Amino acid sequence: MTGSVSAGHGSARSLLSARVVRSEARLGPAPPVRARLLARLAPAAVAKAVGSRRFPLVAPSWPEQVERPEPERRVGLDYDTAWARRYPVRFARALLLDNITRPLATLIAAPDVRGLDGLSSDDAPVIFAANHASHLDTPLLLSCLPLRFRHRTVVAAASDYFFDRTWKAHLFAFSLAAIPIERTKVNRRSALLASELLGDGWNLIIFPEGGRSPDGWGQGFRPGGAAYLSVRTGRPVVPVHLAGTRQVLPKGATGIRRTETTVTFGTPLRPEPGEDVRRLGERIERSVALLADEQSSDWWSARRRAASGTTPPLRGPDVAPWRRSWSLEPAPSRAATRSRWPLRTGADATTG
Amino acid sequence: MSPRPGFVLEVDRSTPPTLFWHGERFRLERLPEGSRVIYAPEPLDPLPDPAAAIREALLHPLGDQQPLPALLRPGMRLTIAFDDISLPLPPMERPDIRQLVIEEVLDLAAAAGVDDVELIVALALHRRMTEPELRHALGDRIYDAFAPTGLLTQHDAEDPDALVHLGLTDQGEDVEINRRAAESDLLVYVNINLVAMDGGHKSVATGLSSYRSLRHHHNPQTMRHSRSFMDQHRSELHSANWRMGKLIAESGVTIFQIETTLNNDAFPPPFGFLQKREWEWGVRDRMAFVGASAVLDRTPAAAARQVFHRVRAPHRMTSVQAGEVEAVHLRTTENVWKQQGVPVEGQTDILTMGLPYISPYNVNSILNPILVACLGLGYFFNLYRGRPLVREGGVVIMSHPTPWEFNPVHHPSYIDFFEQVLSQTTDPVEVADTFEASFANDPWYIHLYRTGHAYHGVHPFYMWYWCAHALEHLGGVIVVGGDPAAVHRLGFRAASTMTDAIEMATDLVGRSPTLTHIHTPPLLLADVQ
Numbered sequence: 001m002t003g004s005v006s007a008g009h010g011s012a013r014s015l016l017s018a019r020v021v022r023s024e025a026r027l028g029p030a031p032p033v034r035a036r037l038l039a040r041l042a043p044a045a046v047a048k049a050v051g052s053r054r055f056p057l058v059a060p061s062w063p064e065q066v067e068r069p070e071p072e073r074r075v076g077l078d079y080d081t082a083w084a085r086r087y088p089v090r091f092a093r094a095l096l097l098d099n100i101t102r103p104l105a106t107l108i109a110a111p112d113v114r115g116l117d118g119l120s121s122d123d124a125p126v127i128f129a130a131n132h133a134s135h136l137d138t139p140l141l142l143s144c145l146p147l148r149f150r151h152r153t154v155v156a157a158a159s160d161y162f163f164d165r166t167w168k169a170h171l172f173a174f175s176l177a178a179i180p181i182e183r184t185k186v187n188r189r190s191a192l193l194a195s196e197l198l199g200d201g202w203n204l205i206i207f208p209e210g211g212r213s214p215d216g217w218g219q220g221f222r223p224g225g226a227a228y229l230s231v232r233t234g235r236p237v238v239p240v241h242l243a244g245t246r247q248v249l250p251k252g253a254t255g256i257r258r259t260e261t262t263v264t265f266g267t268p269l270r271p272e273p274g275e276d277v278r279r280l281g282e283r284i285e286r287s288v289a290l291l292a293d294e295q296s297s298d299w300w301s302a303r304r305r306a307a308s309g310t311t312p313p314l315r316g317p318d319v320a321p322w323r324r325s326w327s328l329e330p331a332p333s334r335a336a337t338r339s340r341w342p343l344r345t346g347a348d349a350t351t352g
Numbered sequence: 353m354s355p356r357p358g359f360v361l362e363v364d365r366s367t368p369p370t371l372f373w374h375g376e377r378f379r380l381e382r383l384p385e386g387s388r389v390i391y392a393p394e395p396l397d398p399l400p401d402p403a404a405a406i407r408e409a410l411l412h413p414l415g416d417q418q419p420l421p422a423l424l425r426p427g428m429r430l431t432i433a434f435d436d437i438s439l440p441l442p443p444m445e446r447p448d449i450r451q452l453v454i455e456e457v458l459d460l461a462a463a464a465g466v467d468d469v470e471l472i473v474a475l476a477l478h479r480r481m482t483e484p485e486l487r488h489a490l491g492d493r494i495y496d497a498f499a500p501t502g503l504l505t506q507h508d509a510e511d512p513d514a515l516v517h518l519g520l521t522d523q524g525e526d527v528e529i530n531r532r533a534a535e536s537d538l539l540v541y542v543n544i545n546l547v548a549m550d551g552g553h554k555s556v557a558t559g560l561s562s563y564r565s566l567r568h569h570h571n572p573q574t575m576r577h578s579r580s581f582m583d584q585h586r587s588e589l590h591s592a593n594w595r596m597g598k599l600i601a602e603s604g605v606t607i608f609q610i611e612t613t614l615n616n617d618a619f620p621p622p623f624g625f626l627q628k629r630e631w632e633w634g635v636r637d638r639m640a641f642v643g644a645s646a647v648l649d650r651t652p653a654a655a656a657r658q659v660f661h662r663v664r665a666p667h668r669m670t671s672v673q674a675g676e677v678e679a680v681h682l683r684t685t686e687n688v689w690k691q692q693g694v695p696v697e698g699q700t701d702i703l704t705m706g707l708p709y710i711s712p713y714n715v716n717s718i719l720n721p722i723l724v725a726c727l728g729l730g731y732f733f734n735l736y737r738g739r740p741l742v743r744e745g746g747v748v749i750m751s752h753p754t755p756w757e758f759n760p761v762h763h764p765s766y767i768d769f770f771e772q773v774l775s776q777t778t779d780p781v782e783v784a785d786t787f788e789a790s791f792a793n794d795p796w797y798i799h800l801y802r803t804g805h806a807y808h809g810v811h812p813f814y815m816w817y818w819c820a821h822a823l824e825h826l827g828g829v830i831v832v833g834g835d836p837a838a839v840h841r842l843g844f845r846a847a848s849t850m851t852d853a854i855e856m857a858t859d860l861v862g863r864s865p866t867l868t869h870i871h872t873p874p875l876l877l878a879d880v881q
Contacts, residue, residue, distance in 0.1 A: 056380065056638040060368035060631045063361055 075169050077159045077180050077189055084173040085154070085202075094151045096175060097142060105143040108258050109136060109248050113144045115265035115291070121148045123236050123268045125203045128153075129226035129284050130240035131218050131292070131314060132207035134249045136256075137242050138176055141205055144263045153203040156194060156225065158183040158211065183210040185224060191232070198233045208284065212251045218314030221288075223281030231277050236268035237284055241291035264291040289314045355394035358694030358876055361629075363387040368630045370869060372706030372850075374833055375719065375753045376656035377648050378641070379706065381850045387867040388700065390741075391629055392876035395617035396691050398668030402449075406456045409610065409672045415679025420457065420608060423538050424464035431536040432457060433472045433507075433560055434489070437481050438712035439544040440614055442660075443488060444667040449612050451491035453542045453672070457610075458494070470532055471498050473506040474541070474559030476566065477801070477808035478713070479762050480506045485716070505532075509562040509808065510798050517564075518603040521595040525568035527603075530560040534605050543611045547735075548688045548877060549581040551611045552681035553597025554590065561596075563792055563810060568592060572780035575820040580734035582877055584685065597677060610674040611684040614667040616691055616874030623663070626873050653755065660709045661716050692877040696741065699880065701865035702857050703742035704850070705732045706872065707752040713807065713815070717759040721838040722766050722774075722815050724754045729829065730818030732870055738880040741868055745827040747857040749850070754834035754842075761805055765797045769812035770841060778843035780820040788813050827860040 055061070062068055074080065083089060105111065119126075126149075130141060138155050145153060159180035163169040172178040179197070181190040194204055206229070208221035221227075230237045244261035266287050271280050289311050294302035305311045361367065369380035370389055383389065399405045410420040424430065434450045437443070454471070461469055471494070473481055486504070487495045498504035507530050508514050516531040533539045533556070541559075545551045558566065568574075569592035577588035584590045601607065619626045623644070625637035633641070648656050671687040673680045709719055711727040719727065728750040733740065742748060758767045773787045788810060791797065797809025822829075829844040830853045839846040847853035858865060870876065 055368045055630070056633065056641050059635075059638070060633055061366045062631045063367045064364055065362055066629075066631065 075166055076163050077182060077187060079159075079163045079169045079173070079180050081169075081173045081177075081179050084177055089174060090151065090177075093174060093177060097150065101139050101175075102143040105136075105140050108256055109140055109245065109261040110258075111140055111144050112260065112262045113265075114262065114295075115267075116146060118267045119146065119149075119238060119265055121146075123238070124149060125152075125198050125201050125235055126268060127198070127226050127230055127235055127237045128203065128205045128240050129208050129221070129237050129288065130205070130242055131213075131288055132209050132211065133213040133216065133242065133246035134251070135212070136245045136249045136261075137207065137212075138205065140245060140261065141240060141242065141263065142176065145203075149203050152201065153177065153205060154179050154194075154197055156181045156190075156204060156206040159190070181206075181225070191228065194229055195233050198229065198235050204229070208281070213246065214251055215316075216246055216250075217316030218289075220315050221281055221285040223277045226284055227271075227277045227281035230269075231271050231275070231280060234271065236270045237280070238268050239266035239284055239287035239291060240264065241266075241288050241295055243292065243295045262295050264295050266291050285314060286311065355396050358391050358393040358692075360694065360696055361389045361391060363389060370871065371626070371630055372704075372751045373708040373872065374706060374751045375755075376651075376653055376660055376709045377753070378645055379751055379833070379850075381704075381751075383704070383850075383869060384854065384867060387869060388696075389869045389871050390694055390696060390876060390878060391871050392616060392692060392694065392874045395615035395627075395668075395874070396670045398615055398670055399672070402452055402669045402672070403456065405669070405672050406453055406610075409674040410456060410460065413608070413675025413680075414673055414683060415676030417608065417675035417679075420540075420674070421460050421464060423606070423608060424461055424466050426465035426467070428466055428468065428537040429535070430461055430466050430469045430538050430540065431472060431533050432469065432540045432542060433474045433530075433533055433556070434542040435544050435550075435555075435559065436473050436475050436478050437485050437489070437715045438478060439550065440546045440665065440667055441710055441712060441715070442618065442663050442665045443715060444614070445620075445664040446488065447491060448489045449544055449614070449667075449669055450489045450542055451494065452669075453610055453612065454490060454494055457540055457542070469498075469503065470536075471504045472530060472533060472560070473504075474555065475507045475509070476559050476561060477509055477563065477811050477814070479801070479805045479807050482805060507560055508802055509566075510802050515562050518605075519599055521592075521599050523568075523592075523595060525592060525596060526564050527557070527596045527599045528562045528565045529556060529600065529605075533560050534600075534603070536605075538606050538608060540608045540610065543609065543684075545611055545613050545684050545688050547582060547692070547731075547875060548584070548685050548737075549587075549734075551609075551684055552584065552590065552593065553600075553677055554593040555609065555677075556600060556605075556607060557593045557596035563808065565596070566814075567788075567792075567810075570814045570817060572784055572817050572820040575780070575817045576824055578734075578821060580736050580740070580821070582734055583737040584681075586737075594678075601677075607677055608674065609677040609680045610672065611680050612669055612673075613671045613684055613687040613691065615670050616876075617667055618665045618873045618875070619663065620666050653753070653757075657709060657718065689877060689879075692875055693737075693879050694876050696868075696878045696880050699739055699743040700741060700746065700868035701743060701861040702747045702749060702854065702867040703733070704749045704867060704869040705751070707732070707750050708873070713811070714759070714762070717762045718755075718757050719752075720758045720763055720766055720770070721754050721756065721835075721842055722770060722812050723763075724750070724752050724831075724834075725842050725844075726815040726818045728752070729822035729826075730815065732872070733819075733822040733825075735870065735876065736878045736880050740825060741870070741878050741880055742826065744825055745861070746825075747828045747830060747860050747865075748822065748826055749830045749832060749847075749853045749857060750834075751832040751850070752834060754831055754838045754846075756835055756838040756841075762807060763812070764800055764806050765791055765794070765809040766807070766812040766815075769816075773812075774816075774841050774843070778816075778823075780817050780823065783813060783816055828857065830856055 154177045157178035162172045163180040206225045208225045209219040210222050226237050241264045247259040249256050290306050293311050363383045369382045372379040514531050515528050516534045518527045541555045543551045543555050569589050574588045579586050581587050625641045673683045711723050792810035794809045800806035801808045830847050831839045831844050832847050832853045834846045836846040
């Protein structure tokens, strides 16, 4: 009975459904909205919209007999970042950093910033040398810099990772004031650029480990970065220790987990007379290890261990990989994170 | 990256449409599959320091010639002659090469204490240059130093007092050139070699001569035996000039020849797409093309012409050589070929070409129908060495609006030639035999040539003779988009579209013809194997 009523009454809904069914039968199922929008924005569709689908409104085809040359890509170390240090771009980046990056970093990582009292604007420009465990390190560190440093700081970023594509190079040069550096060795071009920028009054953030930690332990500082630039330019190095960022966004992770972090700034280190790059590099590493110790215990205990030469090394124990991981402190669980309005806490999320 | 050489592209389904000049406009044509498109080499790197290169050339001349400073002495008569407005095309950005070279020559003359110096524009039977044109070519410094005192003159081929007859060549050709140049202790000729045809003995023997002298090689017979003008060794035009040049040298005229070559960077960035291969057009090129086409299609031809004639080419000097005429010209020609030469295998049934708004004879003027014919059949057809690009009995398809329009100031005799001569015959020999003398000796044309800015009365005849080789060689000429009335007057056929034109051409060359397109700009010279 019910079936006969619904079949016999041609309501608007059922008519529409019938039309859709017929349309699908003819054309196949309609593509999702997003795909349709993207298709509408494709160059060929734009060309069609203005009345032509042909060259020159769309890109020319390439004759088969002509060998296609390797496109000249000004990426990697050759990428010119000068545009990102012009005033309009700096202004836009300052807006981004202060209004989006900082609040986001605070929300996600809740940084506890320590040791800023040892950092004077008289020291500027300086080289910030930090341990590196996460992609969060750079925006977090930038967010935590005092105002007098924050908007005049460039970030040394691996040319093979952050500058390998044009869009990535544009993105990181704009958002982080990144400059490309060779991470495996001292490259004349990148060293020259960094020295020139320090000479022009720009501060520099550099991660002397050359990459993010794969297991949570430090990787040992390479002398070619911060120490080399400090010896070359005479500018002080400010050791920085970042704790907890690996718990927020470890290497290889696809999602973010909200956790508290600690950013500890050390006292600026100046190259001493006659001190070579290697020795200064070791001193920087020791200073960051001291900050790590200080973060996990207290200042006085850490100083005492430093005085006795028993500061735990950043690199961790020289044992099998599983034992290195085992010896790390367990990551704080979601339930342990602090409640922060308006987002629900980890506990709320799991219960609700 | 070093400039890429020219090459021949075979059109297939993946080839984008090909750019054609169409007067003051552009056309994109999809050529049939299997057609060939000849692309010129990319612009060569310019000389890093042109002034130093010029000085070096003047101090270390080629051939049997002393360095310029050794030829300069106090009390001597020095004449510096130079090419006129017809070179280069489009006119180059300041500073013009002539200015750079002549300033170096004058510096040396001043250092040597030479007082009697005169500058002559080697016009032959071309129109006189205007003051702004001279200032552009020479720079204000030279113009202001010489023009006010009458020491910058324009060659007058109709002033009997300003000409001297040096004698007859072994072929009985009169050699009559500018008196001041002939009677100077030293004649320095400053040349710009845009194509291989320019320069050599042609500079003085043609540029500074009179109708009495020119008629011996500017005639249909000579033109038909010049195969082509770009190949000096197979050009009767050049042979005649070389004979005259030898006589000039034997008459005691000392010539210090300075020749320069340019790269083929002919259009500035807004028109950068003209210089590129179509499949390499980036977004900016395509937008520039679309924008330029949209504007030009809505702009009256006269206004578009004004815009284009304001374009200054970013040409740069690629070589400079000085010394004895023949030795210099040999080196110059090599350098021109280095920039423009493209090896091409075999001939074609149909040769297509897009003609621009400019030719050597209409700078700041209108490319009238006679000049359209001359540019297509006189110049573009002759851009070859070896054999013509198109086979005997083949067809040339030109793209140009060919308006029935003339500049009455620059081309008064062209109007009468078009109305009175071509309406009766288009045969170059008949044209020469029946009409040439009356136009050449017409006192009104002579008056306009001498006092105004008009080409000589005989000049349209020369333009028609320039086509003589092509007219004899070809089975037909089709003009795409041309004004039918004007095109028919020229003896050609008009077609609305390239497809129609190719279809019409098959009547003459048979089904499934081969087609080759000369892609210009930039200019190229086909070395046909």
